[in-house]
Amino acid sequence: MIRKDEVAGRLKLNEALAVAALADFLRDGVENADSTGLVLGLSGGVDSALAAALAVRALGTERVHAFYLPYRASDPQSAVDAAAVAAKLGLALTTLDITPQVDAYFDRVDPGADRVRRGNKMARERMSILFDQSKRHGALVTGTSNKSEILLGYSTVFGDNASSLNPIGDLYKQQVWQLSRFLGVPEQIVAKPPSADLWPGQTSEGELGFEYAMADEVLYLMFDQGLTADEVVDRGYPEAVVARIVQLERTNRFKRRLMLIARLSNSAINLDREIPRD
């Protein structure tokens, strides 16, 4: 059985093959949809930087439309980093401040709303803009959620987890780091603590209560290899972290199966009739 010290090695990817396959996925997706290109939001973080780098690999710079969509409380460093990614890839970057529409909603409806609701609204506002821009350009929205956060449910449903196609959704966070370095994403972006940047000082690892490097290994052992929580703990992972990961994975499954349809006929969409979208 797999030992703890083997797990990190098993999560390593052959970079050239992985990048070639993922770029091909984006090219194929655009072609199949008779689409002109890809739209994506650059947040200044590593996930969207990798997605953008793959998009440029797939289609070149002209057909990739990049947006930076800050809120007034966004970390100023995010703007610097988003610009650095765009510059590195040769992408034009459009900045649209989402503060007016987010604040207008809460000022009018519920000035006392907490930061989680406000954060979710920001994520959905960004989604809404990206899908509008996708219609404008006849392009597809590129997903920027990785496997770790999808499994942990660390995303806003119909917000940052919404996309037309997602090249990085089967990559654990450390695989995102690995491919990002391979593709020359600036080190300041790969090395900084992951953050959804929805309020000042927010970090993903602070909010989740564990580090991605460990979470990836626990998720790999449970989700990919089918080990039980006890078997994972036996390999030397902290019990409290494993328990928390089990709970997050379980309670957030609804975010991974979005179209839950009540079946009355014998031809319900996706249940009885699985028609591939290709």
Place this chain on the structure above:
Amino acid sequence: MTERRSKIKVGLAQIDARLGDLEFNLAHHLEWFGQAQAEGVELLLFPELSLTGYRLLHLTPRVAIHPATSPIVQRLREAAPGMAVVVGCVEEDDNGALYNSALLLAGGEITHVHRKLYLPTYGIFQEGRFFSEGRKLRMAKLFGNPFGVLICEDFWHSDPAEKLARHGAKLIGIVSASPGRIGPDAMPPSQEAWESLTRASALLNTSWIVYCGRVGWEEGTFYTGGSHIVRPGGELLARAPYLEEHLLTAEIDLREADRLRWRLPILADERSDIEWVE
């Protein structure tokens, strides 16, 4: 065509397919016919379900054909009567049952039909829901020589290839649409598995093994490519690149299998009379 000869120029057309689009795929096959003819190919293999794409799900019945009367097959038959060609299709029999089949076309005729024996229905595979199992294994003829044709999962069970070899096949062709995976090494793990099987089979069955895979994406899965030819005894003769369309050609000599069988008569030594004792 009936004259028996031992040297055969083999071509493996490692192509992509457009899911559910017979006309497009037919035209694509014909393009590759042209290239194969230019290279003097005498036996040309296409991947599993090459005329329809693989992950059809509920599209399966919509692309089913009766090979004997299908205009699509007719055009393939007429296109290169001098070349023996293996193509993959959804075959509908007279009772309306659907099979994942490989057709051998030669001299303007369908000279052999192999219906996939083992239908993977686990993990991402759902073939058992949409296809009926083939129940018969027959020998095909290739320029007067016995020739074995198997489809993908048929080769993950040792019996069919062994039966073919024991009944005289010195060349076994495997056509496949095997979803790929990427790991740490330059050879994808999915292809490591395939080459382990093809090389072991070439040794145990003292036969030529040619493996034709495909490339491209269907929804979220990709196909690796890496089609290859293994000499009797297990030495790799040639391998196509990963992730790109390619025509891999090589001349093979069936006498190599005879020569190996003279010094390594393990097939002839096979026994079926060993008594199992509880």
